[in-house]
Amino acid sequence: FFDEQKVSLLRVLTDRGTEYCGRPENHAYQLYLGVENIDHSRTKARSPQTNGICERFHRTMQDECYNIIFRKKIYTSLAELQLDVDHWVHSYNRSRPHSGKYCYGKTPMQTFFDSMHIAYQKNIDSIKQDADFGFDFVNSSVS
Secondary structure, three states, rough: OOOOOOOOOOOEEOOOOOOOOOOOOOOOOHHHHHHHHOOEEEEOOOOOHHHHHHHHHHHHHHHHHHHHHHHHHHOHHHOOOOHHHHHHHHHHHHHHOOOOOOOOOOOHHHHHHHHHHHHHHHHHHHHHHHHOOOEEEEEEEEE
């Protein structure tokens, strides 16, 4: 998705679960982030409020997706369940207005597209910062 929008993912914030963290030299997720040059921040231990937006999303997904779809249908495969979850996520991001921080009554996708200029600027600043560090191309020396 981010590649299609020509926006680099610079940083992710996760909890400290073993699906995200481990020994960096052999943990698949951390190896992937390293290869993609994405910074990985972790929430403070035993402090779910530091990742409140994500925690709220989990609650909303439970209330508005899982509690409803499991009452309507018995799933015979994960693929079948995934289709319904994907449909809900698409609607959540593209049709459902949000009143939370930054959205102001817009959908998350509208908010994303309205703020793409900020993402582009952060990418430019990141590139400039990387270019300013370390090597003087004119004098061919390390600074």
